[in-house]
Amino acid sequence: MNKRSSIGLAVIGSGRIGSLRAQLAAGHPAVQFIAVSDLDPAKSGALAAKVGASVHGVDNQAIIAHPEVTAVIVSTSEGEHVEPILQALALGKPVLVEKPLALTMADADRVIQAIATSGVSVHVGYSRRYKERYLIAKEQIIKGRIGTMVGGAARVFNSRSQALAMLSRNRHATPVVDALTYYVDLMNWLHGAGCSVADNRLVEVYARGQKGVLKAAGYPEVDDVSYAILTYADGAVVNLGVSYALPEKYPALGHAARVEVLGTEGVMILDDDHTDQLMYSNIGIPHVYLPDHQVNMVFLQSGTPGDWALGEFWGPIANETRAWLDHLSMDKPCSLALPAEARINLEATLAIEHSIATGRPVSLPLAQ
Ligand SMILES: NC(=O)c1ccc[n+]([C@@H]2O[C@H](COP(=O)([O-])OP(=O)(O)OC[C@H]3O[C@@H](n4cnc5c(N)ncnc54)[C@H](O)[C@@H]3O)[C@@H](O)[C@H]2O)c1
Structure with a gap:
């Protein structure tokens, strides 16, 4: 060095x-x-x-x-x-x-x-990779402590205020393409630690969704909730879910997630909902991501990029920027x-939306 x-x-x-x-x-x-x-x-x-x-x-x-x-x-x-x-x-x-x-x-x-x-x-x-709990999970897989990864699940919730902020920037930045993508990446990255490049290929996506408040807010093509099952070439199956339509004052200031990783020799349950870090304030709390948005109750540390404390910024974006x-x-x-991995993430999220729209499973890679 x-x-x-x-x-x-x-x-x-x-x-x-x-x-x-x-x-x-x-x-x-x-x-x-x-x-x-x-x-x-x-x-x-x-x-x-x-x-x-x-x-x-x-x-x-x-x-x-x-x-x-x-x-x-x-x-x-x-x-x-x-x-x-x-x-x-x-x-x-x-x-x-x-x-x-x-x-x-x-x-x-x-x-x-x-x-x-x-x-x-x-x-x-893809800054979930630089959230410490996920870095440490990756380390366990590299060390072989859960054996071969055979499946998993990841679910992310957020309030509709954040969905509307994303969609107002670009209506194609949907909760699946813009947010669930982190967990497609996370699962691909975790799975990739324990198998060959050939086995880590995604081969099929099957998904269902339901519309509601985001449709009513002017985004008729966007689901309130989407669930997908992804299958890898080695047969591993992963269930991914996203809802960015929770009430606007839901206490998460970013991703509220739960990630589970299942292996032949072990399991990891990564509770990332932040429900263990509760603050209620009569004074009100500014929203890290939406500056004009005040809430009374928050799950502390639920801001996706990280948090300011004592004049420094702490969390995934800080770790990631320093690493780069x-x-x-x-x-x-x-x-x-890497860009090739990001391309696979994009392909998988577009396939999830296509599967929801058509009601059919989608084989990967997508036809050019
Ligand atoms: N890793 C994370 O934790 C995380 C969190 C939130 C957002 N993001 C990503 O970061 C990116 C930016 O999100 P944001 O929340 O900062 O959005 P933002 O709306 O706050 O900022 C985007 C900025 O880009 C500017 N802009 C748009 N087009 C431009 C152009 N052609 N040239 C120059 N400037 C241009 C806009 O004026 C705006 O100031 C998005 O890709 C988003 O998905 C990552």
Whole structure:
């Protein structure tokens, strides 16, 4: 570990997650220069002032091409990831992009093709991997303590306020494509620790859904609840479920989840609902993700990216951002998702929605 390169960082998209990433990066010893952009100049200007960025503006291409910039974080909204990635790759600059990689297979393939042409690295921020309970679960599988993974389950709940915030950015960023994708990734990643690449292929998806309040709110194609069964090439079966239609003041400030992993020699039950960390306040509690949203009761630590405490940000996004910056500056291995894995996650979530729409099982890979 002799390498200690400095990093000049561009952050494209100065919203909630881009701002967090930029603040975290500003505290990393390798980061010597920061430039930020956003479609909205007020947002990039405010973020630049907060993190001491040297350059800010609305022109992504100019920010990415700045001679001091050596690496790029793409934190734009879900439908706006692809162009800044392609711009960075064309200039030979490595990228960390938020999930999902893209919203269509054609766009995901444009990115994969550009990576093959440029030989430049891209990592995708599936930050559940950097929540400690899941990192530790992965370690148990690597150590062989549950034997061969034969199946599992993962279910994630969230309030309808967050579903509506996601859908208002892009109506294709559905709870399945934008949120359940984390648990598709998590299960693929956990399963992959104990089997060969060939055995870890997803071969079939079967799913059912039901509509209700999200349809009534103007998204007729979006289910309130979706359940899927995924089958791997080695026969392992995984049950995934999502509902992002819980009442708007449900106390989770992000993912409330439960993950179960079943092996031939053991089982892991990972309770991630946060119902053990309850706070009720007459004063009201600001929502980490929706700044204009106040609640009286929260499950503490349920914010998906993590939490601010004592002037520092703690949690998955902090761990993940540091791991990527350490990887770039010191060649340290990192566990962020690779674009090929993110493409599989996108394919599986689109297949879940297709299975719900048609009522039929869907074989993977999807026909091109
Ligand atoms: N890993 C996590 O915990 C986590 C949590 C929430 C969101 N996310 C992901 O992060 C991404 C951003 O989500 P967010 O919550 O920060 O959204 P946001 O709406 O707060 O921020 C997105 C920003 O991108 C800007 N933008 C949109 N298109 C742009 C373009 N072409 N060029 C420049 N700027 C552009 C918008 O103006 C906005 O400021 C999404 O992909 C989302 O899925 C990850």
